[in-house]
Amino acid sequence: MSGVRILLFGAAADRAGTRQTEVALNGGATLAxxxxxxxxxxxxxxxxxxxxxxAVNGEYARMEDAVSPGDEVAVLPPVSGG
Amino acid sequence: MSGVRILLFGAAADRAGTRQTEVALNGGATLAxxxxxxxxxxxxxxxxxxxxxxAVNGEYARMEDAVSPGDEVAVLPPVSGG
Amino acid sequence: xxxxxxxxxxxxxxxIVTGAFRPDCGAVATFIGTTRVDEGAEVEGAIASVEYLExxxxxxMADRKLEEIGAEIxxxxxxxxxxxxxxxxxxxxxxxxxxxxxxxxxRGPAFEASRYAIERIKEIVPIWKREVWSDGYVWVGSQVGxxxxx
Amino acid sequence: xxxxxxxxxxxxxxxIVTGAFRPDCGAVATFIGTTRVDEGAEVEGAIASVEYLExxxxxxMADRKLEEIGAEIxxxxxxxxxxxxxxxxxxxxxxxxxxxxxxxxxRGPAFEASRYAIERIKEIVPIWKREVWSDGYVWVGSQVGxxxxx
Numbered sequence: 123m124s125g126v127r128i129l130l131f132g133a134a135a136d137r138a139g140t141r142q143t144e145v146a147l148n149g150g151a152t153l154a155x156x157x158x159x160x161x162x163x164x165x166x167x168x169x170x171x172x173x174x175x176x177a178v179n180g181e182y183a184r185m186e187d188a189v190s191p192g193d194e195v196a197v198l199p200p201v202s203g204g
Numbered sequence: 205m206s207g208v209r210i211l212l213f214g215a216a217a218d219r220a221g222t223r224q225t226e227v228a229l230n231g232g233a234t235l236a237x238x239x240x241x242x243x244x245x246x247x248x249x250x251x252x253x254x255x256x257x258x259a260v261n262g263e264y265a266r267m268e269d270a271v272s273p274g275d276e277v278a279v280l281p282p283v284s285g286g
Numbered sequence: 287x288x289x290x291x292x293x294x295x296x297x298x299x300x301x302i303v304t305g306a307f308r309p310d311c312g313a314v315a316t317f318i319g320t321t322r323v324d325e326g327a328e329v330e331g332a333i334a335s336v337e338y339l340e341x342x343x344x345x346x347m348a349d350r351k352l353e354e355i356g357a358e359i360x361x362x363x364x365x366x367x368x369x370x371x372x373x374x375x376x377x378x379x380x381x382x383x384x385x386x387x388x389x390x391x392x393r394g395p396a397f398e399a400s401r402y403a404i405e406r407i408k409e410i411v412p413i414w415k416r417e418v419w420s421d422g423y424v425w426v427g428s429q430v431g432x433x434x435x436x
Numbered sequence: 437x438x439x440x441x442x443x444x445x446x447x448x449x450x451x452i453v454t455g456a457f458r459p460d461c462g463a464v465a466t467f468i469g470t471t472r473v474d475e476g477a478e479v480e481g482a483i484a485s486v487e488y489l490e491x492x493x494x495x496x497m498a499d500r501k502l503e504e505i506g507a508e509i510x511x512x513x514x515x516x517x518x519x520x521x522x523x524x525x526x527x528x529x530x531x532x533x534x535x536x537x538x539x540x541x542x543r544g545p546a547f548e549a550s551r552y553a554i555e556r557i558k559e560i561v562p563i564w565k566r567e568v569w570s571d572g573y574v575w576v577g578s579q580v581g582x583x584x585x586x
Contacts, residue, residue, distance in 0.1 A: 301450070307532065310473065310474075316465070323460070382464075
């Protein structure tokens with residue numbers, strides 16, 4: 123399995139037009155490297171960049187953190203629970 | 205009716221040995237003037253003086269406030285609701 | 287449902303809290319005071335501890351003071367609902383003696399008003415509690431009672 | 437009863453609050469967030485208003501974050517009980533979307549911890565709400581949606 127599963131929530135799902143997608147990765151990459159690949163697939167996400175947070179395998183991650191094939195990446199707009 | 209009805213609560217009722225008593229008044233008096241009359245009747249109250257508050261007819265009153273025959277005076281130890 | 291209330295029976299906390307929900311308010315803050323029992327201390331070879339609290343009030347002054355606190359809150363904060371309920375008589379460990387519920391459009395005022403309410407109740411409402419121990423009782427705040435060790 | 441919980445059905449507020457009563461705690465502070473609907477504004481001759489809120493979550497991360505907040509509270513304050521419950525799906529006006537209940541020996545920590553809990557939930561728990569209006573919806577915090585007037 124060489125893909126990374128991408129989950130999208132809230133406004134990010136709306137902008138992408140999907141709640142789940144997959145990005146192919148050859149070996150490892152950082153979240154920063156993953157982002158342009160994701161935007162190529164779903165250009166509607168581009169303007170949201172500065173507002174988004176990311177999680178890798180269910181925990182908040184920074185842009186320099188590594189993503190490997192088989193990981194689950196979540197695209198998180200500003201949370202608004204409560 | 206020339207008496208003032210005195211209600212006692214909490215520790216003050218314990219110290220006085222009663223929850224209700226009556227003090228005779230000839231005309232008006234202040235709470236400050238009423239107090240020694242009450243202590244004569246119920247000497248156990250004397251040591252509580254500095255901790256007590258008073259109400260006349262259901263509202264907090266100061267020692268210089270007037271009490272008239274027919275009034276209801278309440279002797280209130282430090283409140284401890286909640 | 288009356289909003290400012292002194293009761294002799296157990297407080298129905300669920301009903302008081304859900305009674306505060308309103309479409310024009312987004313925040314409901316509540317405070318509930320319950321009888322707390324600390325671990326007993328050993329005195330002269332025996333463990334003494336509080337068995338329950340017993341409350342009494344000067345009524346109807348106490349009822350009016352609860353209403354006054356409600357009015358003070360409505361003057362100071364934007365609130366849609368305020369309810370203050372105090373129980374009298376015996377209140378066993380873990381049972382509520384007082385319930386405060388405030389609904390406001392926003393959470394800041396709801397928190398502030400509920401805190402204010404309990405401080406004011408402890409300050410101005412003519413209600414007294416005594417701790418009833420296995421060996422006697424003590425009036426809280428007056429340290430007057432029947433326990434020999436006090 | 438589980439203490440940190442994400443639910444799809446209405447929150448049983450009474451059960452959550454009374455479930456916090458303990459003989460070693462004298463103070464129970466709660467915060468309940470409910471759907472608030474402001475008066476509709478007139479836009480192009482029609483009155484538009486929020487009809488309900490709709491919540492979604494990234495699970496199980498959201499469940500874990502609720503538990504983390506509970507652990508943070510137990511580190512910072514002396515508490516006997518903490519419960520955090522968040523609802524998902526459609527939440528109508530006046531209905532609770534989140535319930536926070538903290539019991540502590542004393543009231544100061546109970547108030548502080550309940551306030552902390554709602555601020556942290558709004559900060560770190562991956563839950564999102566959209567306002568559903570008569571003419572579309574808007575994601576709160578992202579201002580992205582389907583309403584033509586936004």
